[in-house]
Every structure is written in C-alpha cells, then in structure tokens.
Amino acid sequence: MNPLLQVSKLRLSYPGRGFRSAAPEVLRGVSLDIAPGETVGLVGESGSGKTTLGRAVLGLAAPTSGSITFDGNDITAASQRERRKLARDIQVVFQDPYTSLNPALQIADILSEPLIAQGQKPADARRSVTALLDKVGLPADSAARYPREFSGGQRQRIAIARALALQPRLIVCDEPVSALDLTTQARILDLLIDLQRETGVAYLFITHDLSVVRHISHRIAVMFRGELVETGPTAQVTEEPESNYTRRLVLASPTADPDRQRQRREARRMLSHSASTT
Structure with missing residues (x-):
C-alpha cells in the first residue's frame, strides 16, 4: 500500500536571534511515512522537534530542504491557495481545548465555519452540525452554546468534530490530551480510535507521553534533537526498544x-x- 503521507529527509531551521547568529536546525533529515487509516505516534521530550514536524506537514513552518508528499503529490512548498484545498484532506487538533476554540462564537458557528469556507451553503453546513456533534458524543443542543459552557474534555470533542467536518484523510493531533485529566484522556483516546475505525482517517499523533501513544498507535517514531532515533511497531518500540x-x-x-x-x-x-x- 502506498503511503498517504511521506516525509523524506526533511530539514528545517529557524532564523537566528542576532544579526550574525547561526540559524538553529530543528529538524535534521527526518523521514517518516503514514499509511491510509494508520496512526503513527511521534514521541519525544520538549524541544525534540516533534511539533515542528507537525507544523511543517500543515504548512505552518517552511522546510529548508527535503520533501513532504501527500497522496503522491509534493506539498512541501504548496501555495496558500493549494493549502486551502488541502484543508479538505489534512486537519489538525491542537493541544489546548481552552484556546483553540473562538470564545465569541457558538458551537454551531465553529463547526459550520470550515464547511462554509469550502463552498458549502450556510443552511447545508448548519444541518451537518448535528451529525458532527452526535459523532463525537455531544447532544444536539450543544450547537447553541458557547465554548465557555463546556468542560475541557467536551471542548476537545468539539475541536475533534471541527477537524472531522470536512471528512479529512489525515489529522495531525498535536498533544491533544496533555491538558486533560487522566480519565478524560482515556475517553478522548477511545473516541479517536472509534472515529478512525468508522471513517478510516489517519493520525499523526504527537505527544511526549509513551503511555498515550502505546494506547492509540500502530507504529511509533521516537524523536531526539531533531532526528528520529527509532521507528517501529508499537509493541516493539515500547517493550523491546533499541x-x-x-x-x-x-x-x-x-x-x-x-x-x-x-x-x-x-x-x-x-x-x-x-x-x-x-
């Protein structure tokens, strides 16, 4: 099976702080692939470069060399217009459910916004909101409420519903449960697993917690100082690491x-x- 996402020898540097300071290299020749419907857990300590890799896949950080291919197409230097089209296939769930949702909008507006941006009529988008809420286990009357009226776990369910709105093929999950308590973490992880079985979506699951990726991932990639030091099936990496x-x-x-x-x-x-x- 051909990979859905393929990252090849990716390098990325951020500008130095001073006029003559060298640009620190955050990614150092990273290669990674994800198959359709697969979850690859990307794990490493803070500063290892894992979030930067996710940002590069999303087009939020520009690589200095290497390539990113999605469904056989090179998206390394995709234009803003091309990225808007890619939003149908590549979505993101951010770490903090308290800041990733617009507090001034009702949930119905938050969930219908990406659908309208992709050309769907507002009335049709609104009708899709109920189905999205049901998919993530929230009642239909949530649509008329504001983010502040929900708990952290519920807000993350709303963020997941927003990511699912366009029926993407890949979701970048950037520390999506690290701000939640352990019980809520387990519920959100189980939700992501159930949604994957139902929709066939693939996940790039970024976290610092090996116990979390052990629960959800088919394969694990371990990052240290901008390089992948180990990649393999979940059981192998967590039980017999090299x-x-x-x-x-x-x-x-x-x-x-x-x-x-x-x-x-x-x-x-x-x-x-x-x-x-x-």
Missing part, C-alpha cells in the same frame, strides 16, 4: 506500582550513568 533514549523514555513513564516505579528509577539512573561514561 535506542538508549527510547529506553529512558520507557523507564520515565509513571506506574501505579511503587515497587515497579522504584525499579524503573534505578534502571533509569544506571542507564544515564552508563551513557555519561561512554
């Missing part, structure tokens, strides 16, 4: 068992000591 960095991430994942947590801390300490002496 990279020392991945091993440290696995050992850093919290567990409810205090004895196991103590063992993990000791193993992480030994791994860090071994790395510092080699």
